[in-house]
Amino acid sequence: MGLTARIRTRDGWAVSHAVVTVTDTTGSQVVRAEADGEGVVRDATALAPGAYTVIVTAVGYAPTASSALVTASGRAEVGTVVLARQGGGELPPPGPWTIDPAHSSVGAVAQHLGISSVHGRFTEFAGRIDISPGEASASCVEAVITSASIDTGNAMRDGHLKSADFLDVETYPEITYRSTGLTPAGSDRWTVHGDLTLHGVVRPVDLGLAYLGTGADPWGGTRAAFRATAELRREDFAMNYNQVVQAGIAAIGTTLRVELDIQAVQGTSLPQ
CATH class of the missing domain: 2.60.40.10 (Immunoglobulins)
Known part of the structure; x- marks a missing residue:
C-alpha cells in the first residue's frame, strides 16, 4: 500500500x-x-x-x-x-565539478593578414564549476590559465606573444575568469556572465555555453562536458601592438575568438 x-x-x-x-x-x-x-x-x-x-x-x-x-x-x-530546470535550461547534478585539463582545451583564433586564421591554445589551466542545488543562475565557475603556456605551433611567434607586446607573461603570469551570473539561452544553452582578468585589465566577458551532457568515465567517476565561445577585442585589454602591411591590411586581427571544450569531473579532485 x-x-x-x-x-x-x-x-x-x-x-x-x-x-x-x-x-x-x-x-x-x-x-x-x-x-x-x-x-x-x-x-x-x-x-x-x-x-x-x-x-x-x-x-x-x-x-x-x-x-x-x-x-x-x-x-x-x-x-x-x-x-525540468526552472526557466527550461539543464545543467549537471548539483555540487562541485573539477575541470580536467588533460581532456579539455582552451583555444583562441586570430585573423592573420585578413585572409587566414592563426590557432593557438593554452596548455596549462585549472578550474572549478559549482552547480547550485537551487536556482541554476546561482551556479558559478572559476578558472586560472598560465599565460606562458600559449602554444601556436611556432616558437618565434609564441615568444612574441609572451612578450610585453601581448601577454607580458613576466608581469602577468595568470589569466583568470570568475563568473558573476548565469542566464538560460535554451534547453541546453546558457550565457555565462563573468569578469576576465587579462594583461592586468579586468573586463566583463560573456561566454556562450552549451551543456553537452554527463556520463561515466573509466575511473569510476562522472564527467560533464561543455563547449563555450566568446569574442575579445585586444585593445580592451591594452594589447595594441600591430603591423600594417600593404593596402592598409593589419597583420594581426584585433578580435580574438575564444573556444573552450571542457570536461569536468564530479567532485573536488581529479582521478589519480
Missing part, C-alpha cells in the same frame, strides 16, 4: 530534494513525502480507491502535476516523474 515514485532530471539524475504532494478530488492534501538520496519516494499511507492529483516540487525546478488512479490495492504507483 501507499505511494511510490522516482524523481529525475531530463538527463536521468536523481532529484534528492523533491517533495511529492497528493491531493484528493476536493483539493485536500492526503500525502506529503520527500525523496531520498536516490530521488525515490516511498510512503506507506493507505489511500482509498479513487482519483488523485500528484504534485512534484523541488527548489530550482518547474513544478509538475499529474493524475493518479488508486485501485482497491491502495497503491499509487506514480512511476518516473521528470522535472
Whole structure:
C-alpha cells in the first residue's frame, strides 16, 4: 500500500530534494513525502480507491502535476516523474565539478593578414564549476590559465606573444575568469556572465555555453562536458601592438575568438 515514485532530471539524475504532494478530488492534501538520496519516494499511507492529483516540487525546478488512479490495492504507483530546470535550461547534478585539463582545451583564433586564421591554445589551466542545488543562475565557475603556456605551433611567434607586446607573461603570469551570473539561452544553452582578468585589465566577458551532457568515465567517476565561445577585442585589454602591411591590411586581427571544450569531473579532485 501507499505511494511510490522516482524523481529525475531530463538527463536521468536523481532529484534528492523533491517533495511529492497528493491531493484528493476536493483539493485536500492526503500525502506529503520527500525523496531520498536516490530521488525515490516511498510512503506507506493507505489511500482509498479513487482519483488523485500528484504534485512534484523541488527548489530550482518547474513544478509538475499529474493524475493518479488508486485501485482497491491502495497503491499509487506514480512511476518516473521528470522535472525540468526552472526557466527550461539543464545543467549537471548539483555540487562541485573539477575541470580536467588533460581532456579539455582552451583555444583562441586570430585573423592573420585578413585572409587566414592563426590557432593557438593554452596548455596549462585549472578550474572549478559549482552547480547550485537551487536556482541554476546561482551556479558559478572559476578558472586560472598560465599565460606562458600559449602554444601556436611556432616558437618565434609564441615568444612574441609572451612578450610585453601581448601577454607580458613576466608581469602577468595568470589569466583568470570568475563568473558573476548565469542566464538560460535554451534547453541546453546558457550565457555565462563573468569578469576576465587579462594583461592586468579586468573586463566583463560573456561566454556562450552549451551543456553537452554527463556520463561515466573509466575511473569510476562522472564527467560533464561543455563547449563555450566568446569574442575579445585586444585593445580592451591594452594589447595594441600591430603591423600594417600593404593596402592598409593589419597583420594581426584585433578580435580574438575564444573556444573552450571542457570536461569536468564530479567532485573536488581529479582521478589519480
